[in-house]
Amino acid sequence: MTETNSSKSPSLATAPIPGQAPSSTEELNTHLRKDYEHGFTTDVESDTLPPGLNEDVIRHISRMKNEPDFLLEWRLDAYRHWLTQRAPNWAKLNIDPIDYQAISYYSAPKTEKDGPKSLDEVDPKLLETYEKLGIPLAERAALAGVAVDAVFDSVSVATTFKDKLAKEGIIFCSFSEAVQKHPELIKRYLGSVVPTTDNYFASLNSAVFTDGSFVFIPKGVRCPMELSTYFRINAANTGQFERTLIIAEAGSYVSYLEGCTAPQRDENQLHAAVVELIALEDSEIKYSTVQNWYPGDENGVGGIYNFVTKRGDCRGDHSKISWTQVETGSAITWKYPSCLLRGDNSIGEFHSIAVTNHHQQADTGTKMIHLGKNTRSTIVSKGISAGQAQNIYRGLVHMGKNASASRNHTRCDSLLMGDRCGAHTYPYMEVKNPSARVEHEATTSRIGEDQLFYCRQRGISEEDAVSMIVNGFCKEVFRELPMEFAVEAQNLLALSLEGSIG
């Protein structure tokens, strides 16, 4: 579906100017294309449980996945706890009640045989979006849902990749596979950071999760590549209750990239993932996310609810966990990637860009729980709101009794585009140790008409000016992303905000 919403195009900004042909027509076209481009949707597959949630459903999931008993028991515990809980109610989010009995909790892994057979069958608009985002040619087909084998030999790509990792003793596989092959690791670490009783959505996830990713980096190993490409191609359909577990043993390092700049649509409205990171002594985990789920249309209809629990445990001394996220999608985002700084001298970082446009709502931030001595944390949050969207930063910095000489520095910047959107900052601080230091800085600015005019006076088009100003605003966070991904993320930002001024 193409919607040309000419009514929204600002009078001067994109009016074609004689003699400015190539760039401005292109500009105009992309401007008109700004609606979320989801390409195709496939029909619901057959092998799906009827909607509803009870213990039998959980037993069924566990049986279908051939899980060991301890895991079934663990799921059931989580479920029983969940039953005693109420859905959280946040002042700043408007959420329609979710009917958990209306959701189907299991569908067989997709075979993709109903998908397009080749790129020729894919909506050209979707391909254009990929191109604009700078996604490598080889990956576009997979993302567009083309049966991968028909296009290139993903199996061999994955195999070479896995061989290389296996040589280092690295385990990187789907969560289900890890349950089969490494049950002892699962048993030892699953739920050790986010317990089944942690929060409403974490309990639900623990009860019904279907799949996700598992990473194990053995002692002293530096993972030789970003764990990203593989993930992008192979784990596109992990479902709405995703479970990820990453373990970095002493002295190891891994950089993990979740998600994808390409627009992702999913018929499941509710997404409640759980991610657990465990960093042992002297190890480092870098976790980057780009989230671009369907945000709903301009009137706020449809769109994904993204309620994620992400937590990293700096369990060992001198360990480090850093979260970097670029959030542009979802109708509602609720997530606080957090760090438990338990080891002495451990470091937690959170770098975030959250963009909300139209009617999107984001309530995101982090928790830095300083427990060990001389621990340090840095929080950099960049919130951008446009349209009628609401963007909330909510962060907790806790300095425990024993967190002597620990430090936190928080910086929250909000950028508003237009005057119907909002930005709110809620920093919470708990300081139980007198030698700990917490610093908080916050700014709110508006993309000014004066900035835009300044750029345009120098010959830079309005769209380019907006993207330049926004990227300038987010620079510190982009710097944290893996190189090639930073470029995609910048394009994504521009794309999400197209047409929001004027």
Add this chain to the structure above:
Amino acid sequence: MLKINNLHVRVGEKTILNGIDLAVKPGEVHAIMGPNGSGKSTLSHVLAGREGYEVIEGEVLYQGNNLLDLSPEARAHAGLFLGFQYPVEIPGVNNMYFLKAAINARRVVQGRNELDAFDFIQMAKTKAKLVGLDESLLQRSVNEGFSGGEKKRNEIFQMAVLEPILAILDETDSGLDIDALRIVAEGVNALRDPERSVILVTHYQRLLDYIVPDYVHVLSEGRIVRSGGRELALTLEEKGYGWLKEKSPHIAPAGPGA
């Protein structure tokens, strides 16, 4: 080059320009002086295409075309440059990156190929030297944290890089120390060219010692109440603006109207 005929401009309910007539030929330098609030910046903004101003009467021809029909960027592409009275800060956007985007936007429109990073940097460094801009400012965010004088110098630097056909400099001299004033003036003089025109908005005759104008105009209450040669500026310096009002309170043929 530029011809302004009977220009009336309103902001909201308030009429700010009350019938401006001005003709600028290629190669000429015109100085516009006048009391605070007389409409000098408004005129500059209208010429550059800023939104929020309503032209209620009159026209502006630039190189024979109707200037007011063009978007701000199209005017820039056509060689119009405005040195801002209050240059704007753009945090996080590298000064060089910004200027490169600006110059290439214009080159693309002109059908020329874009300058690559190497050529651009060479050129920019030469221009920075020309206007005495500290090279370290090139790598900072556009105007962010620049001192008042540095901002003004940066405007002149941008002008030197963009090589406009018509440069409107709105009080580029205010905030500059004496040495900077001279250096900036030299920069402007170096760009003087039979094909390039300059409109200098200034409060100080001193600038005109360095950049000698062909004409001086006095703007008061949205109208040009007096035009003359360079000596007019000297008279103004001596007597202020008051005598103009006493001697010729009604130069325009009819009252301004509501």
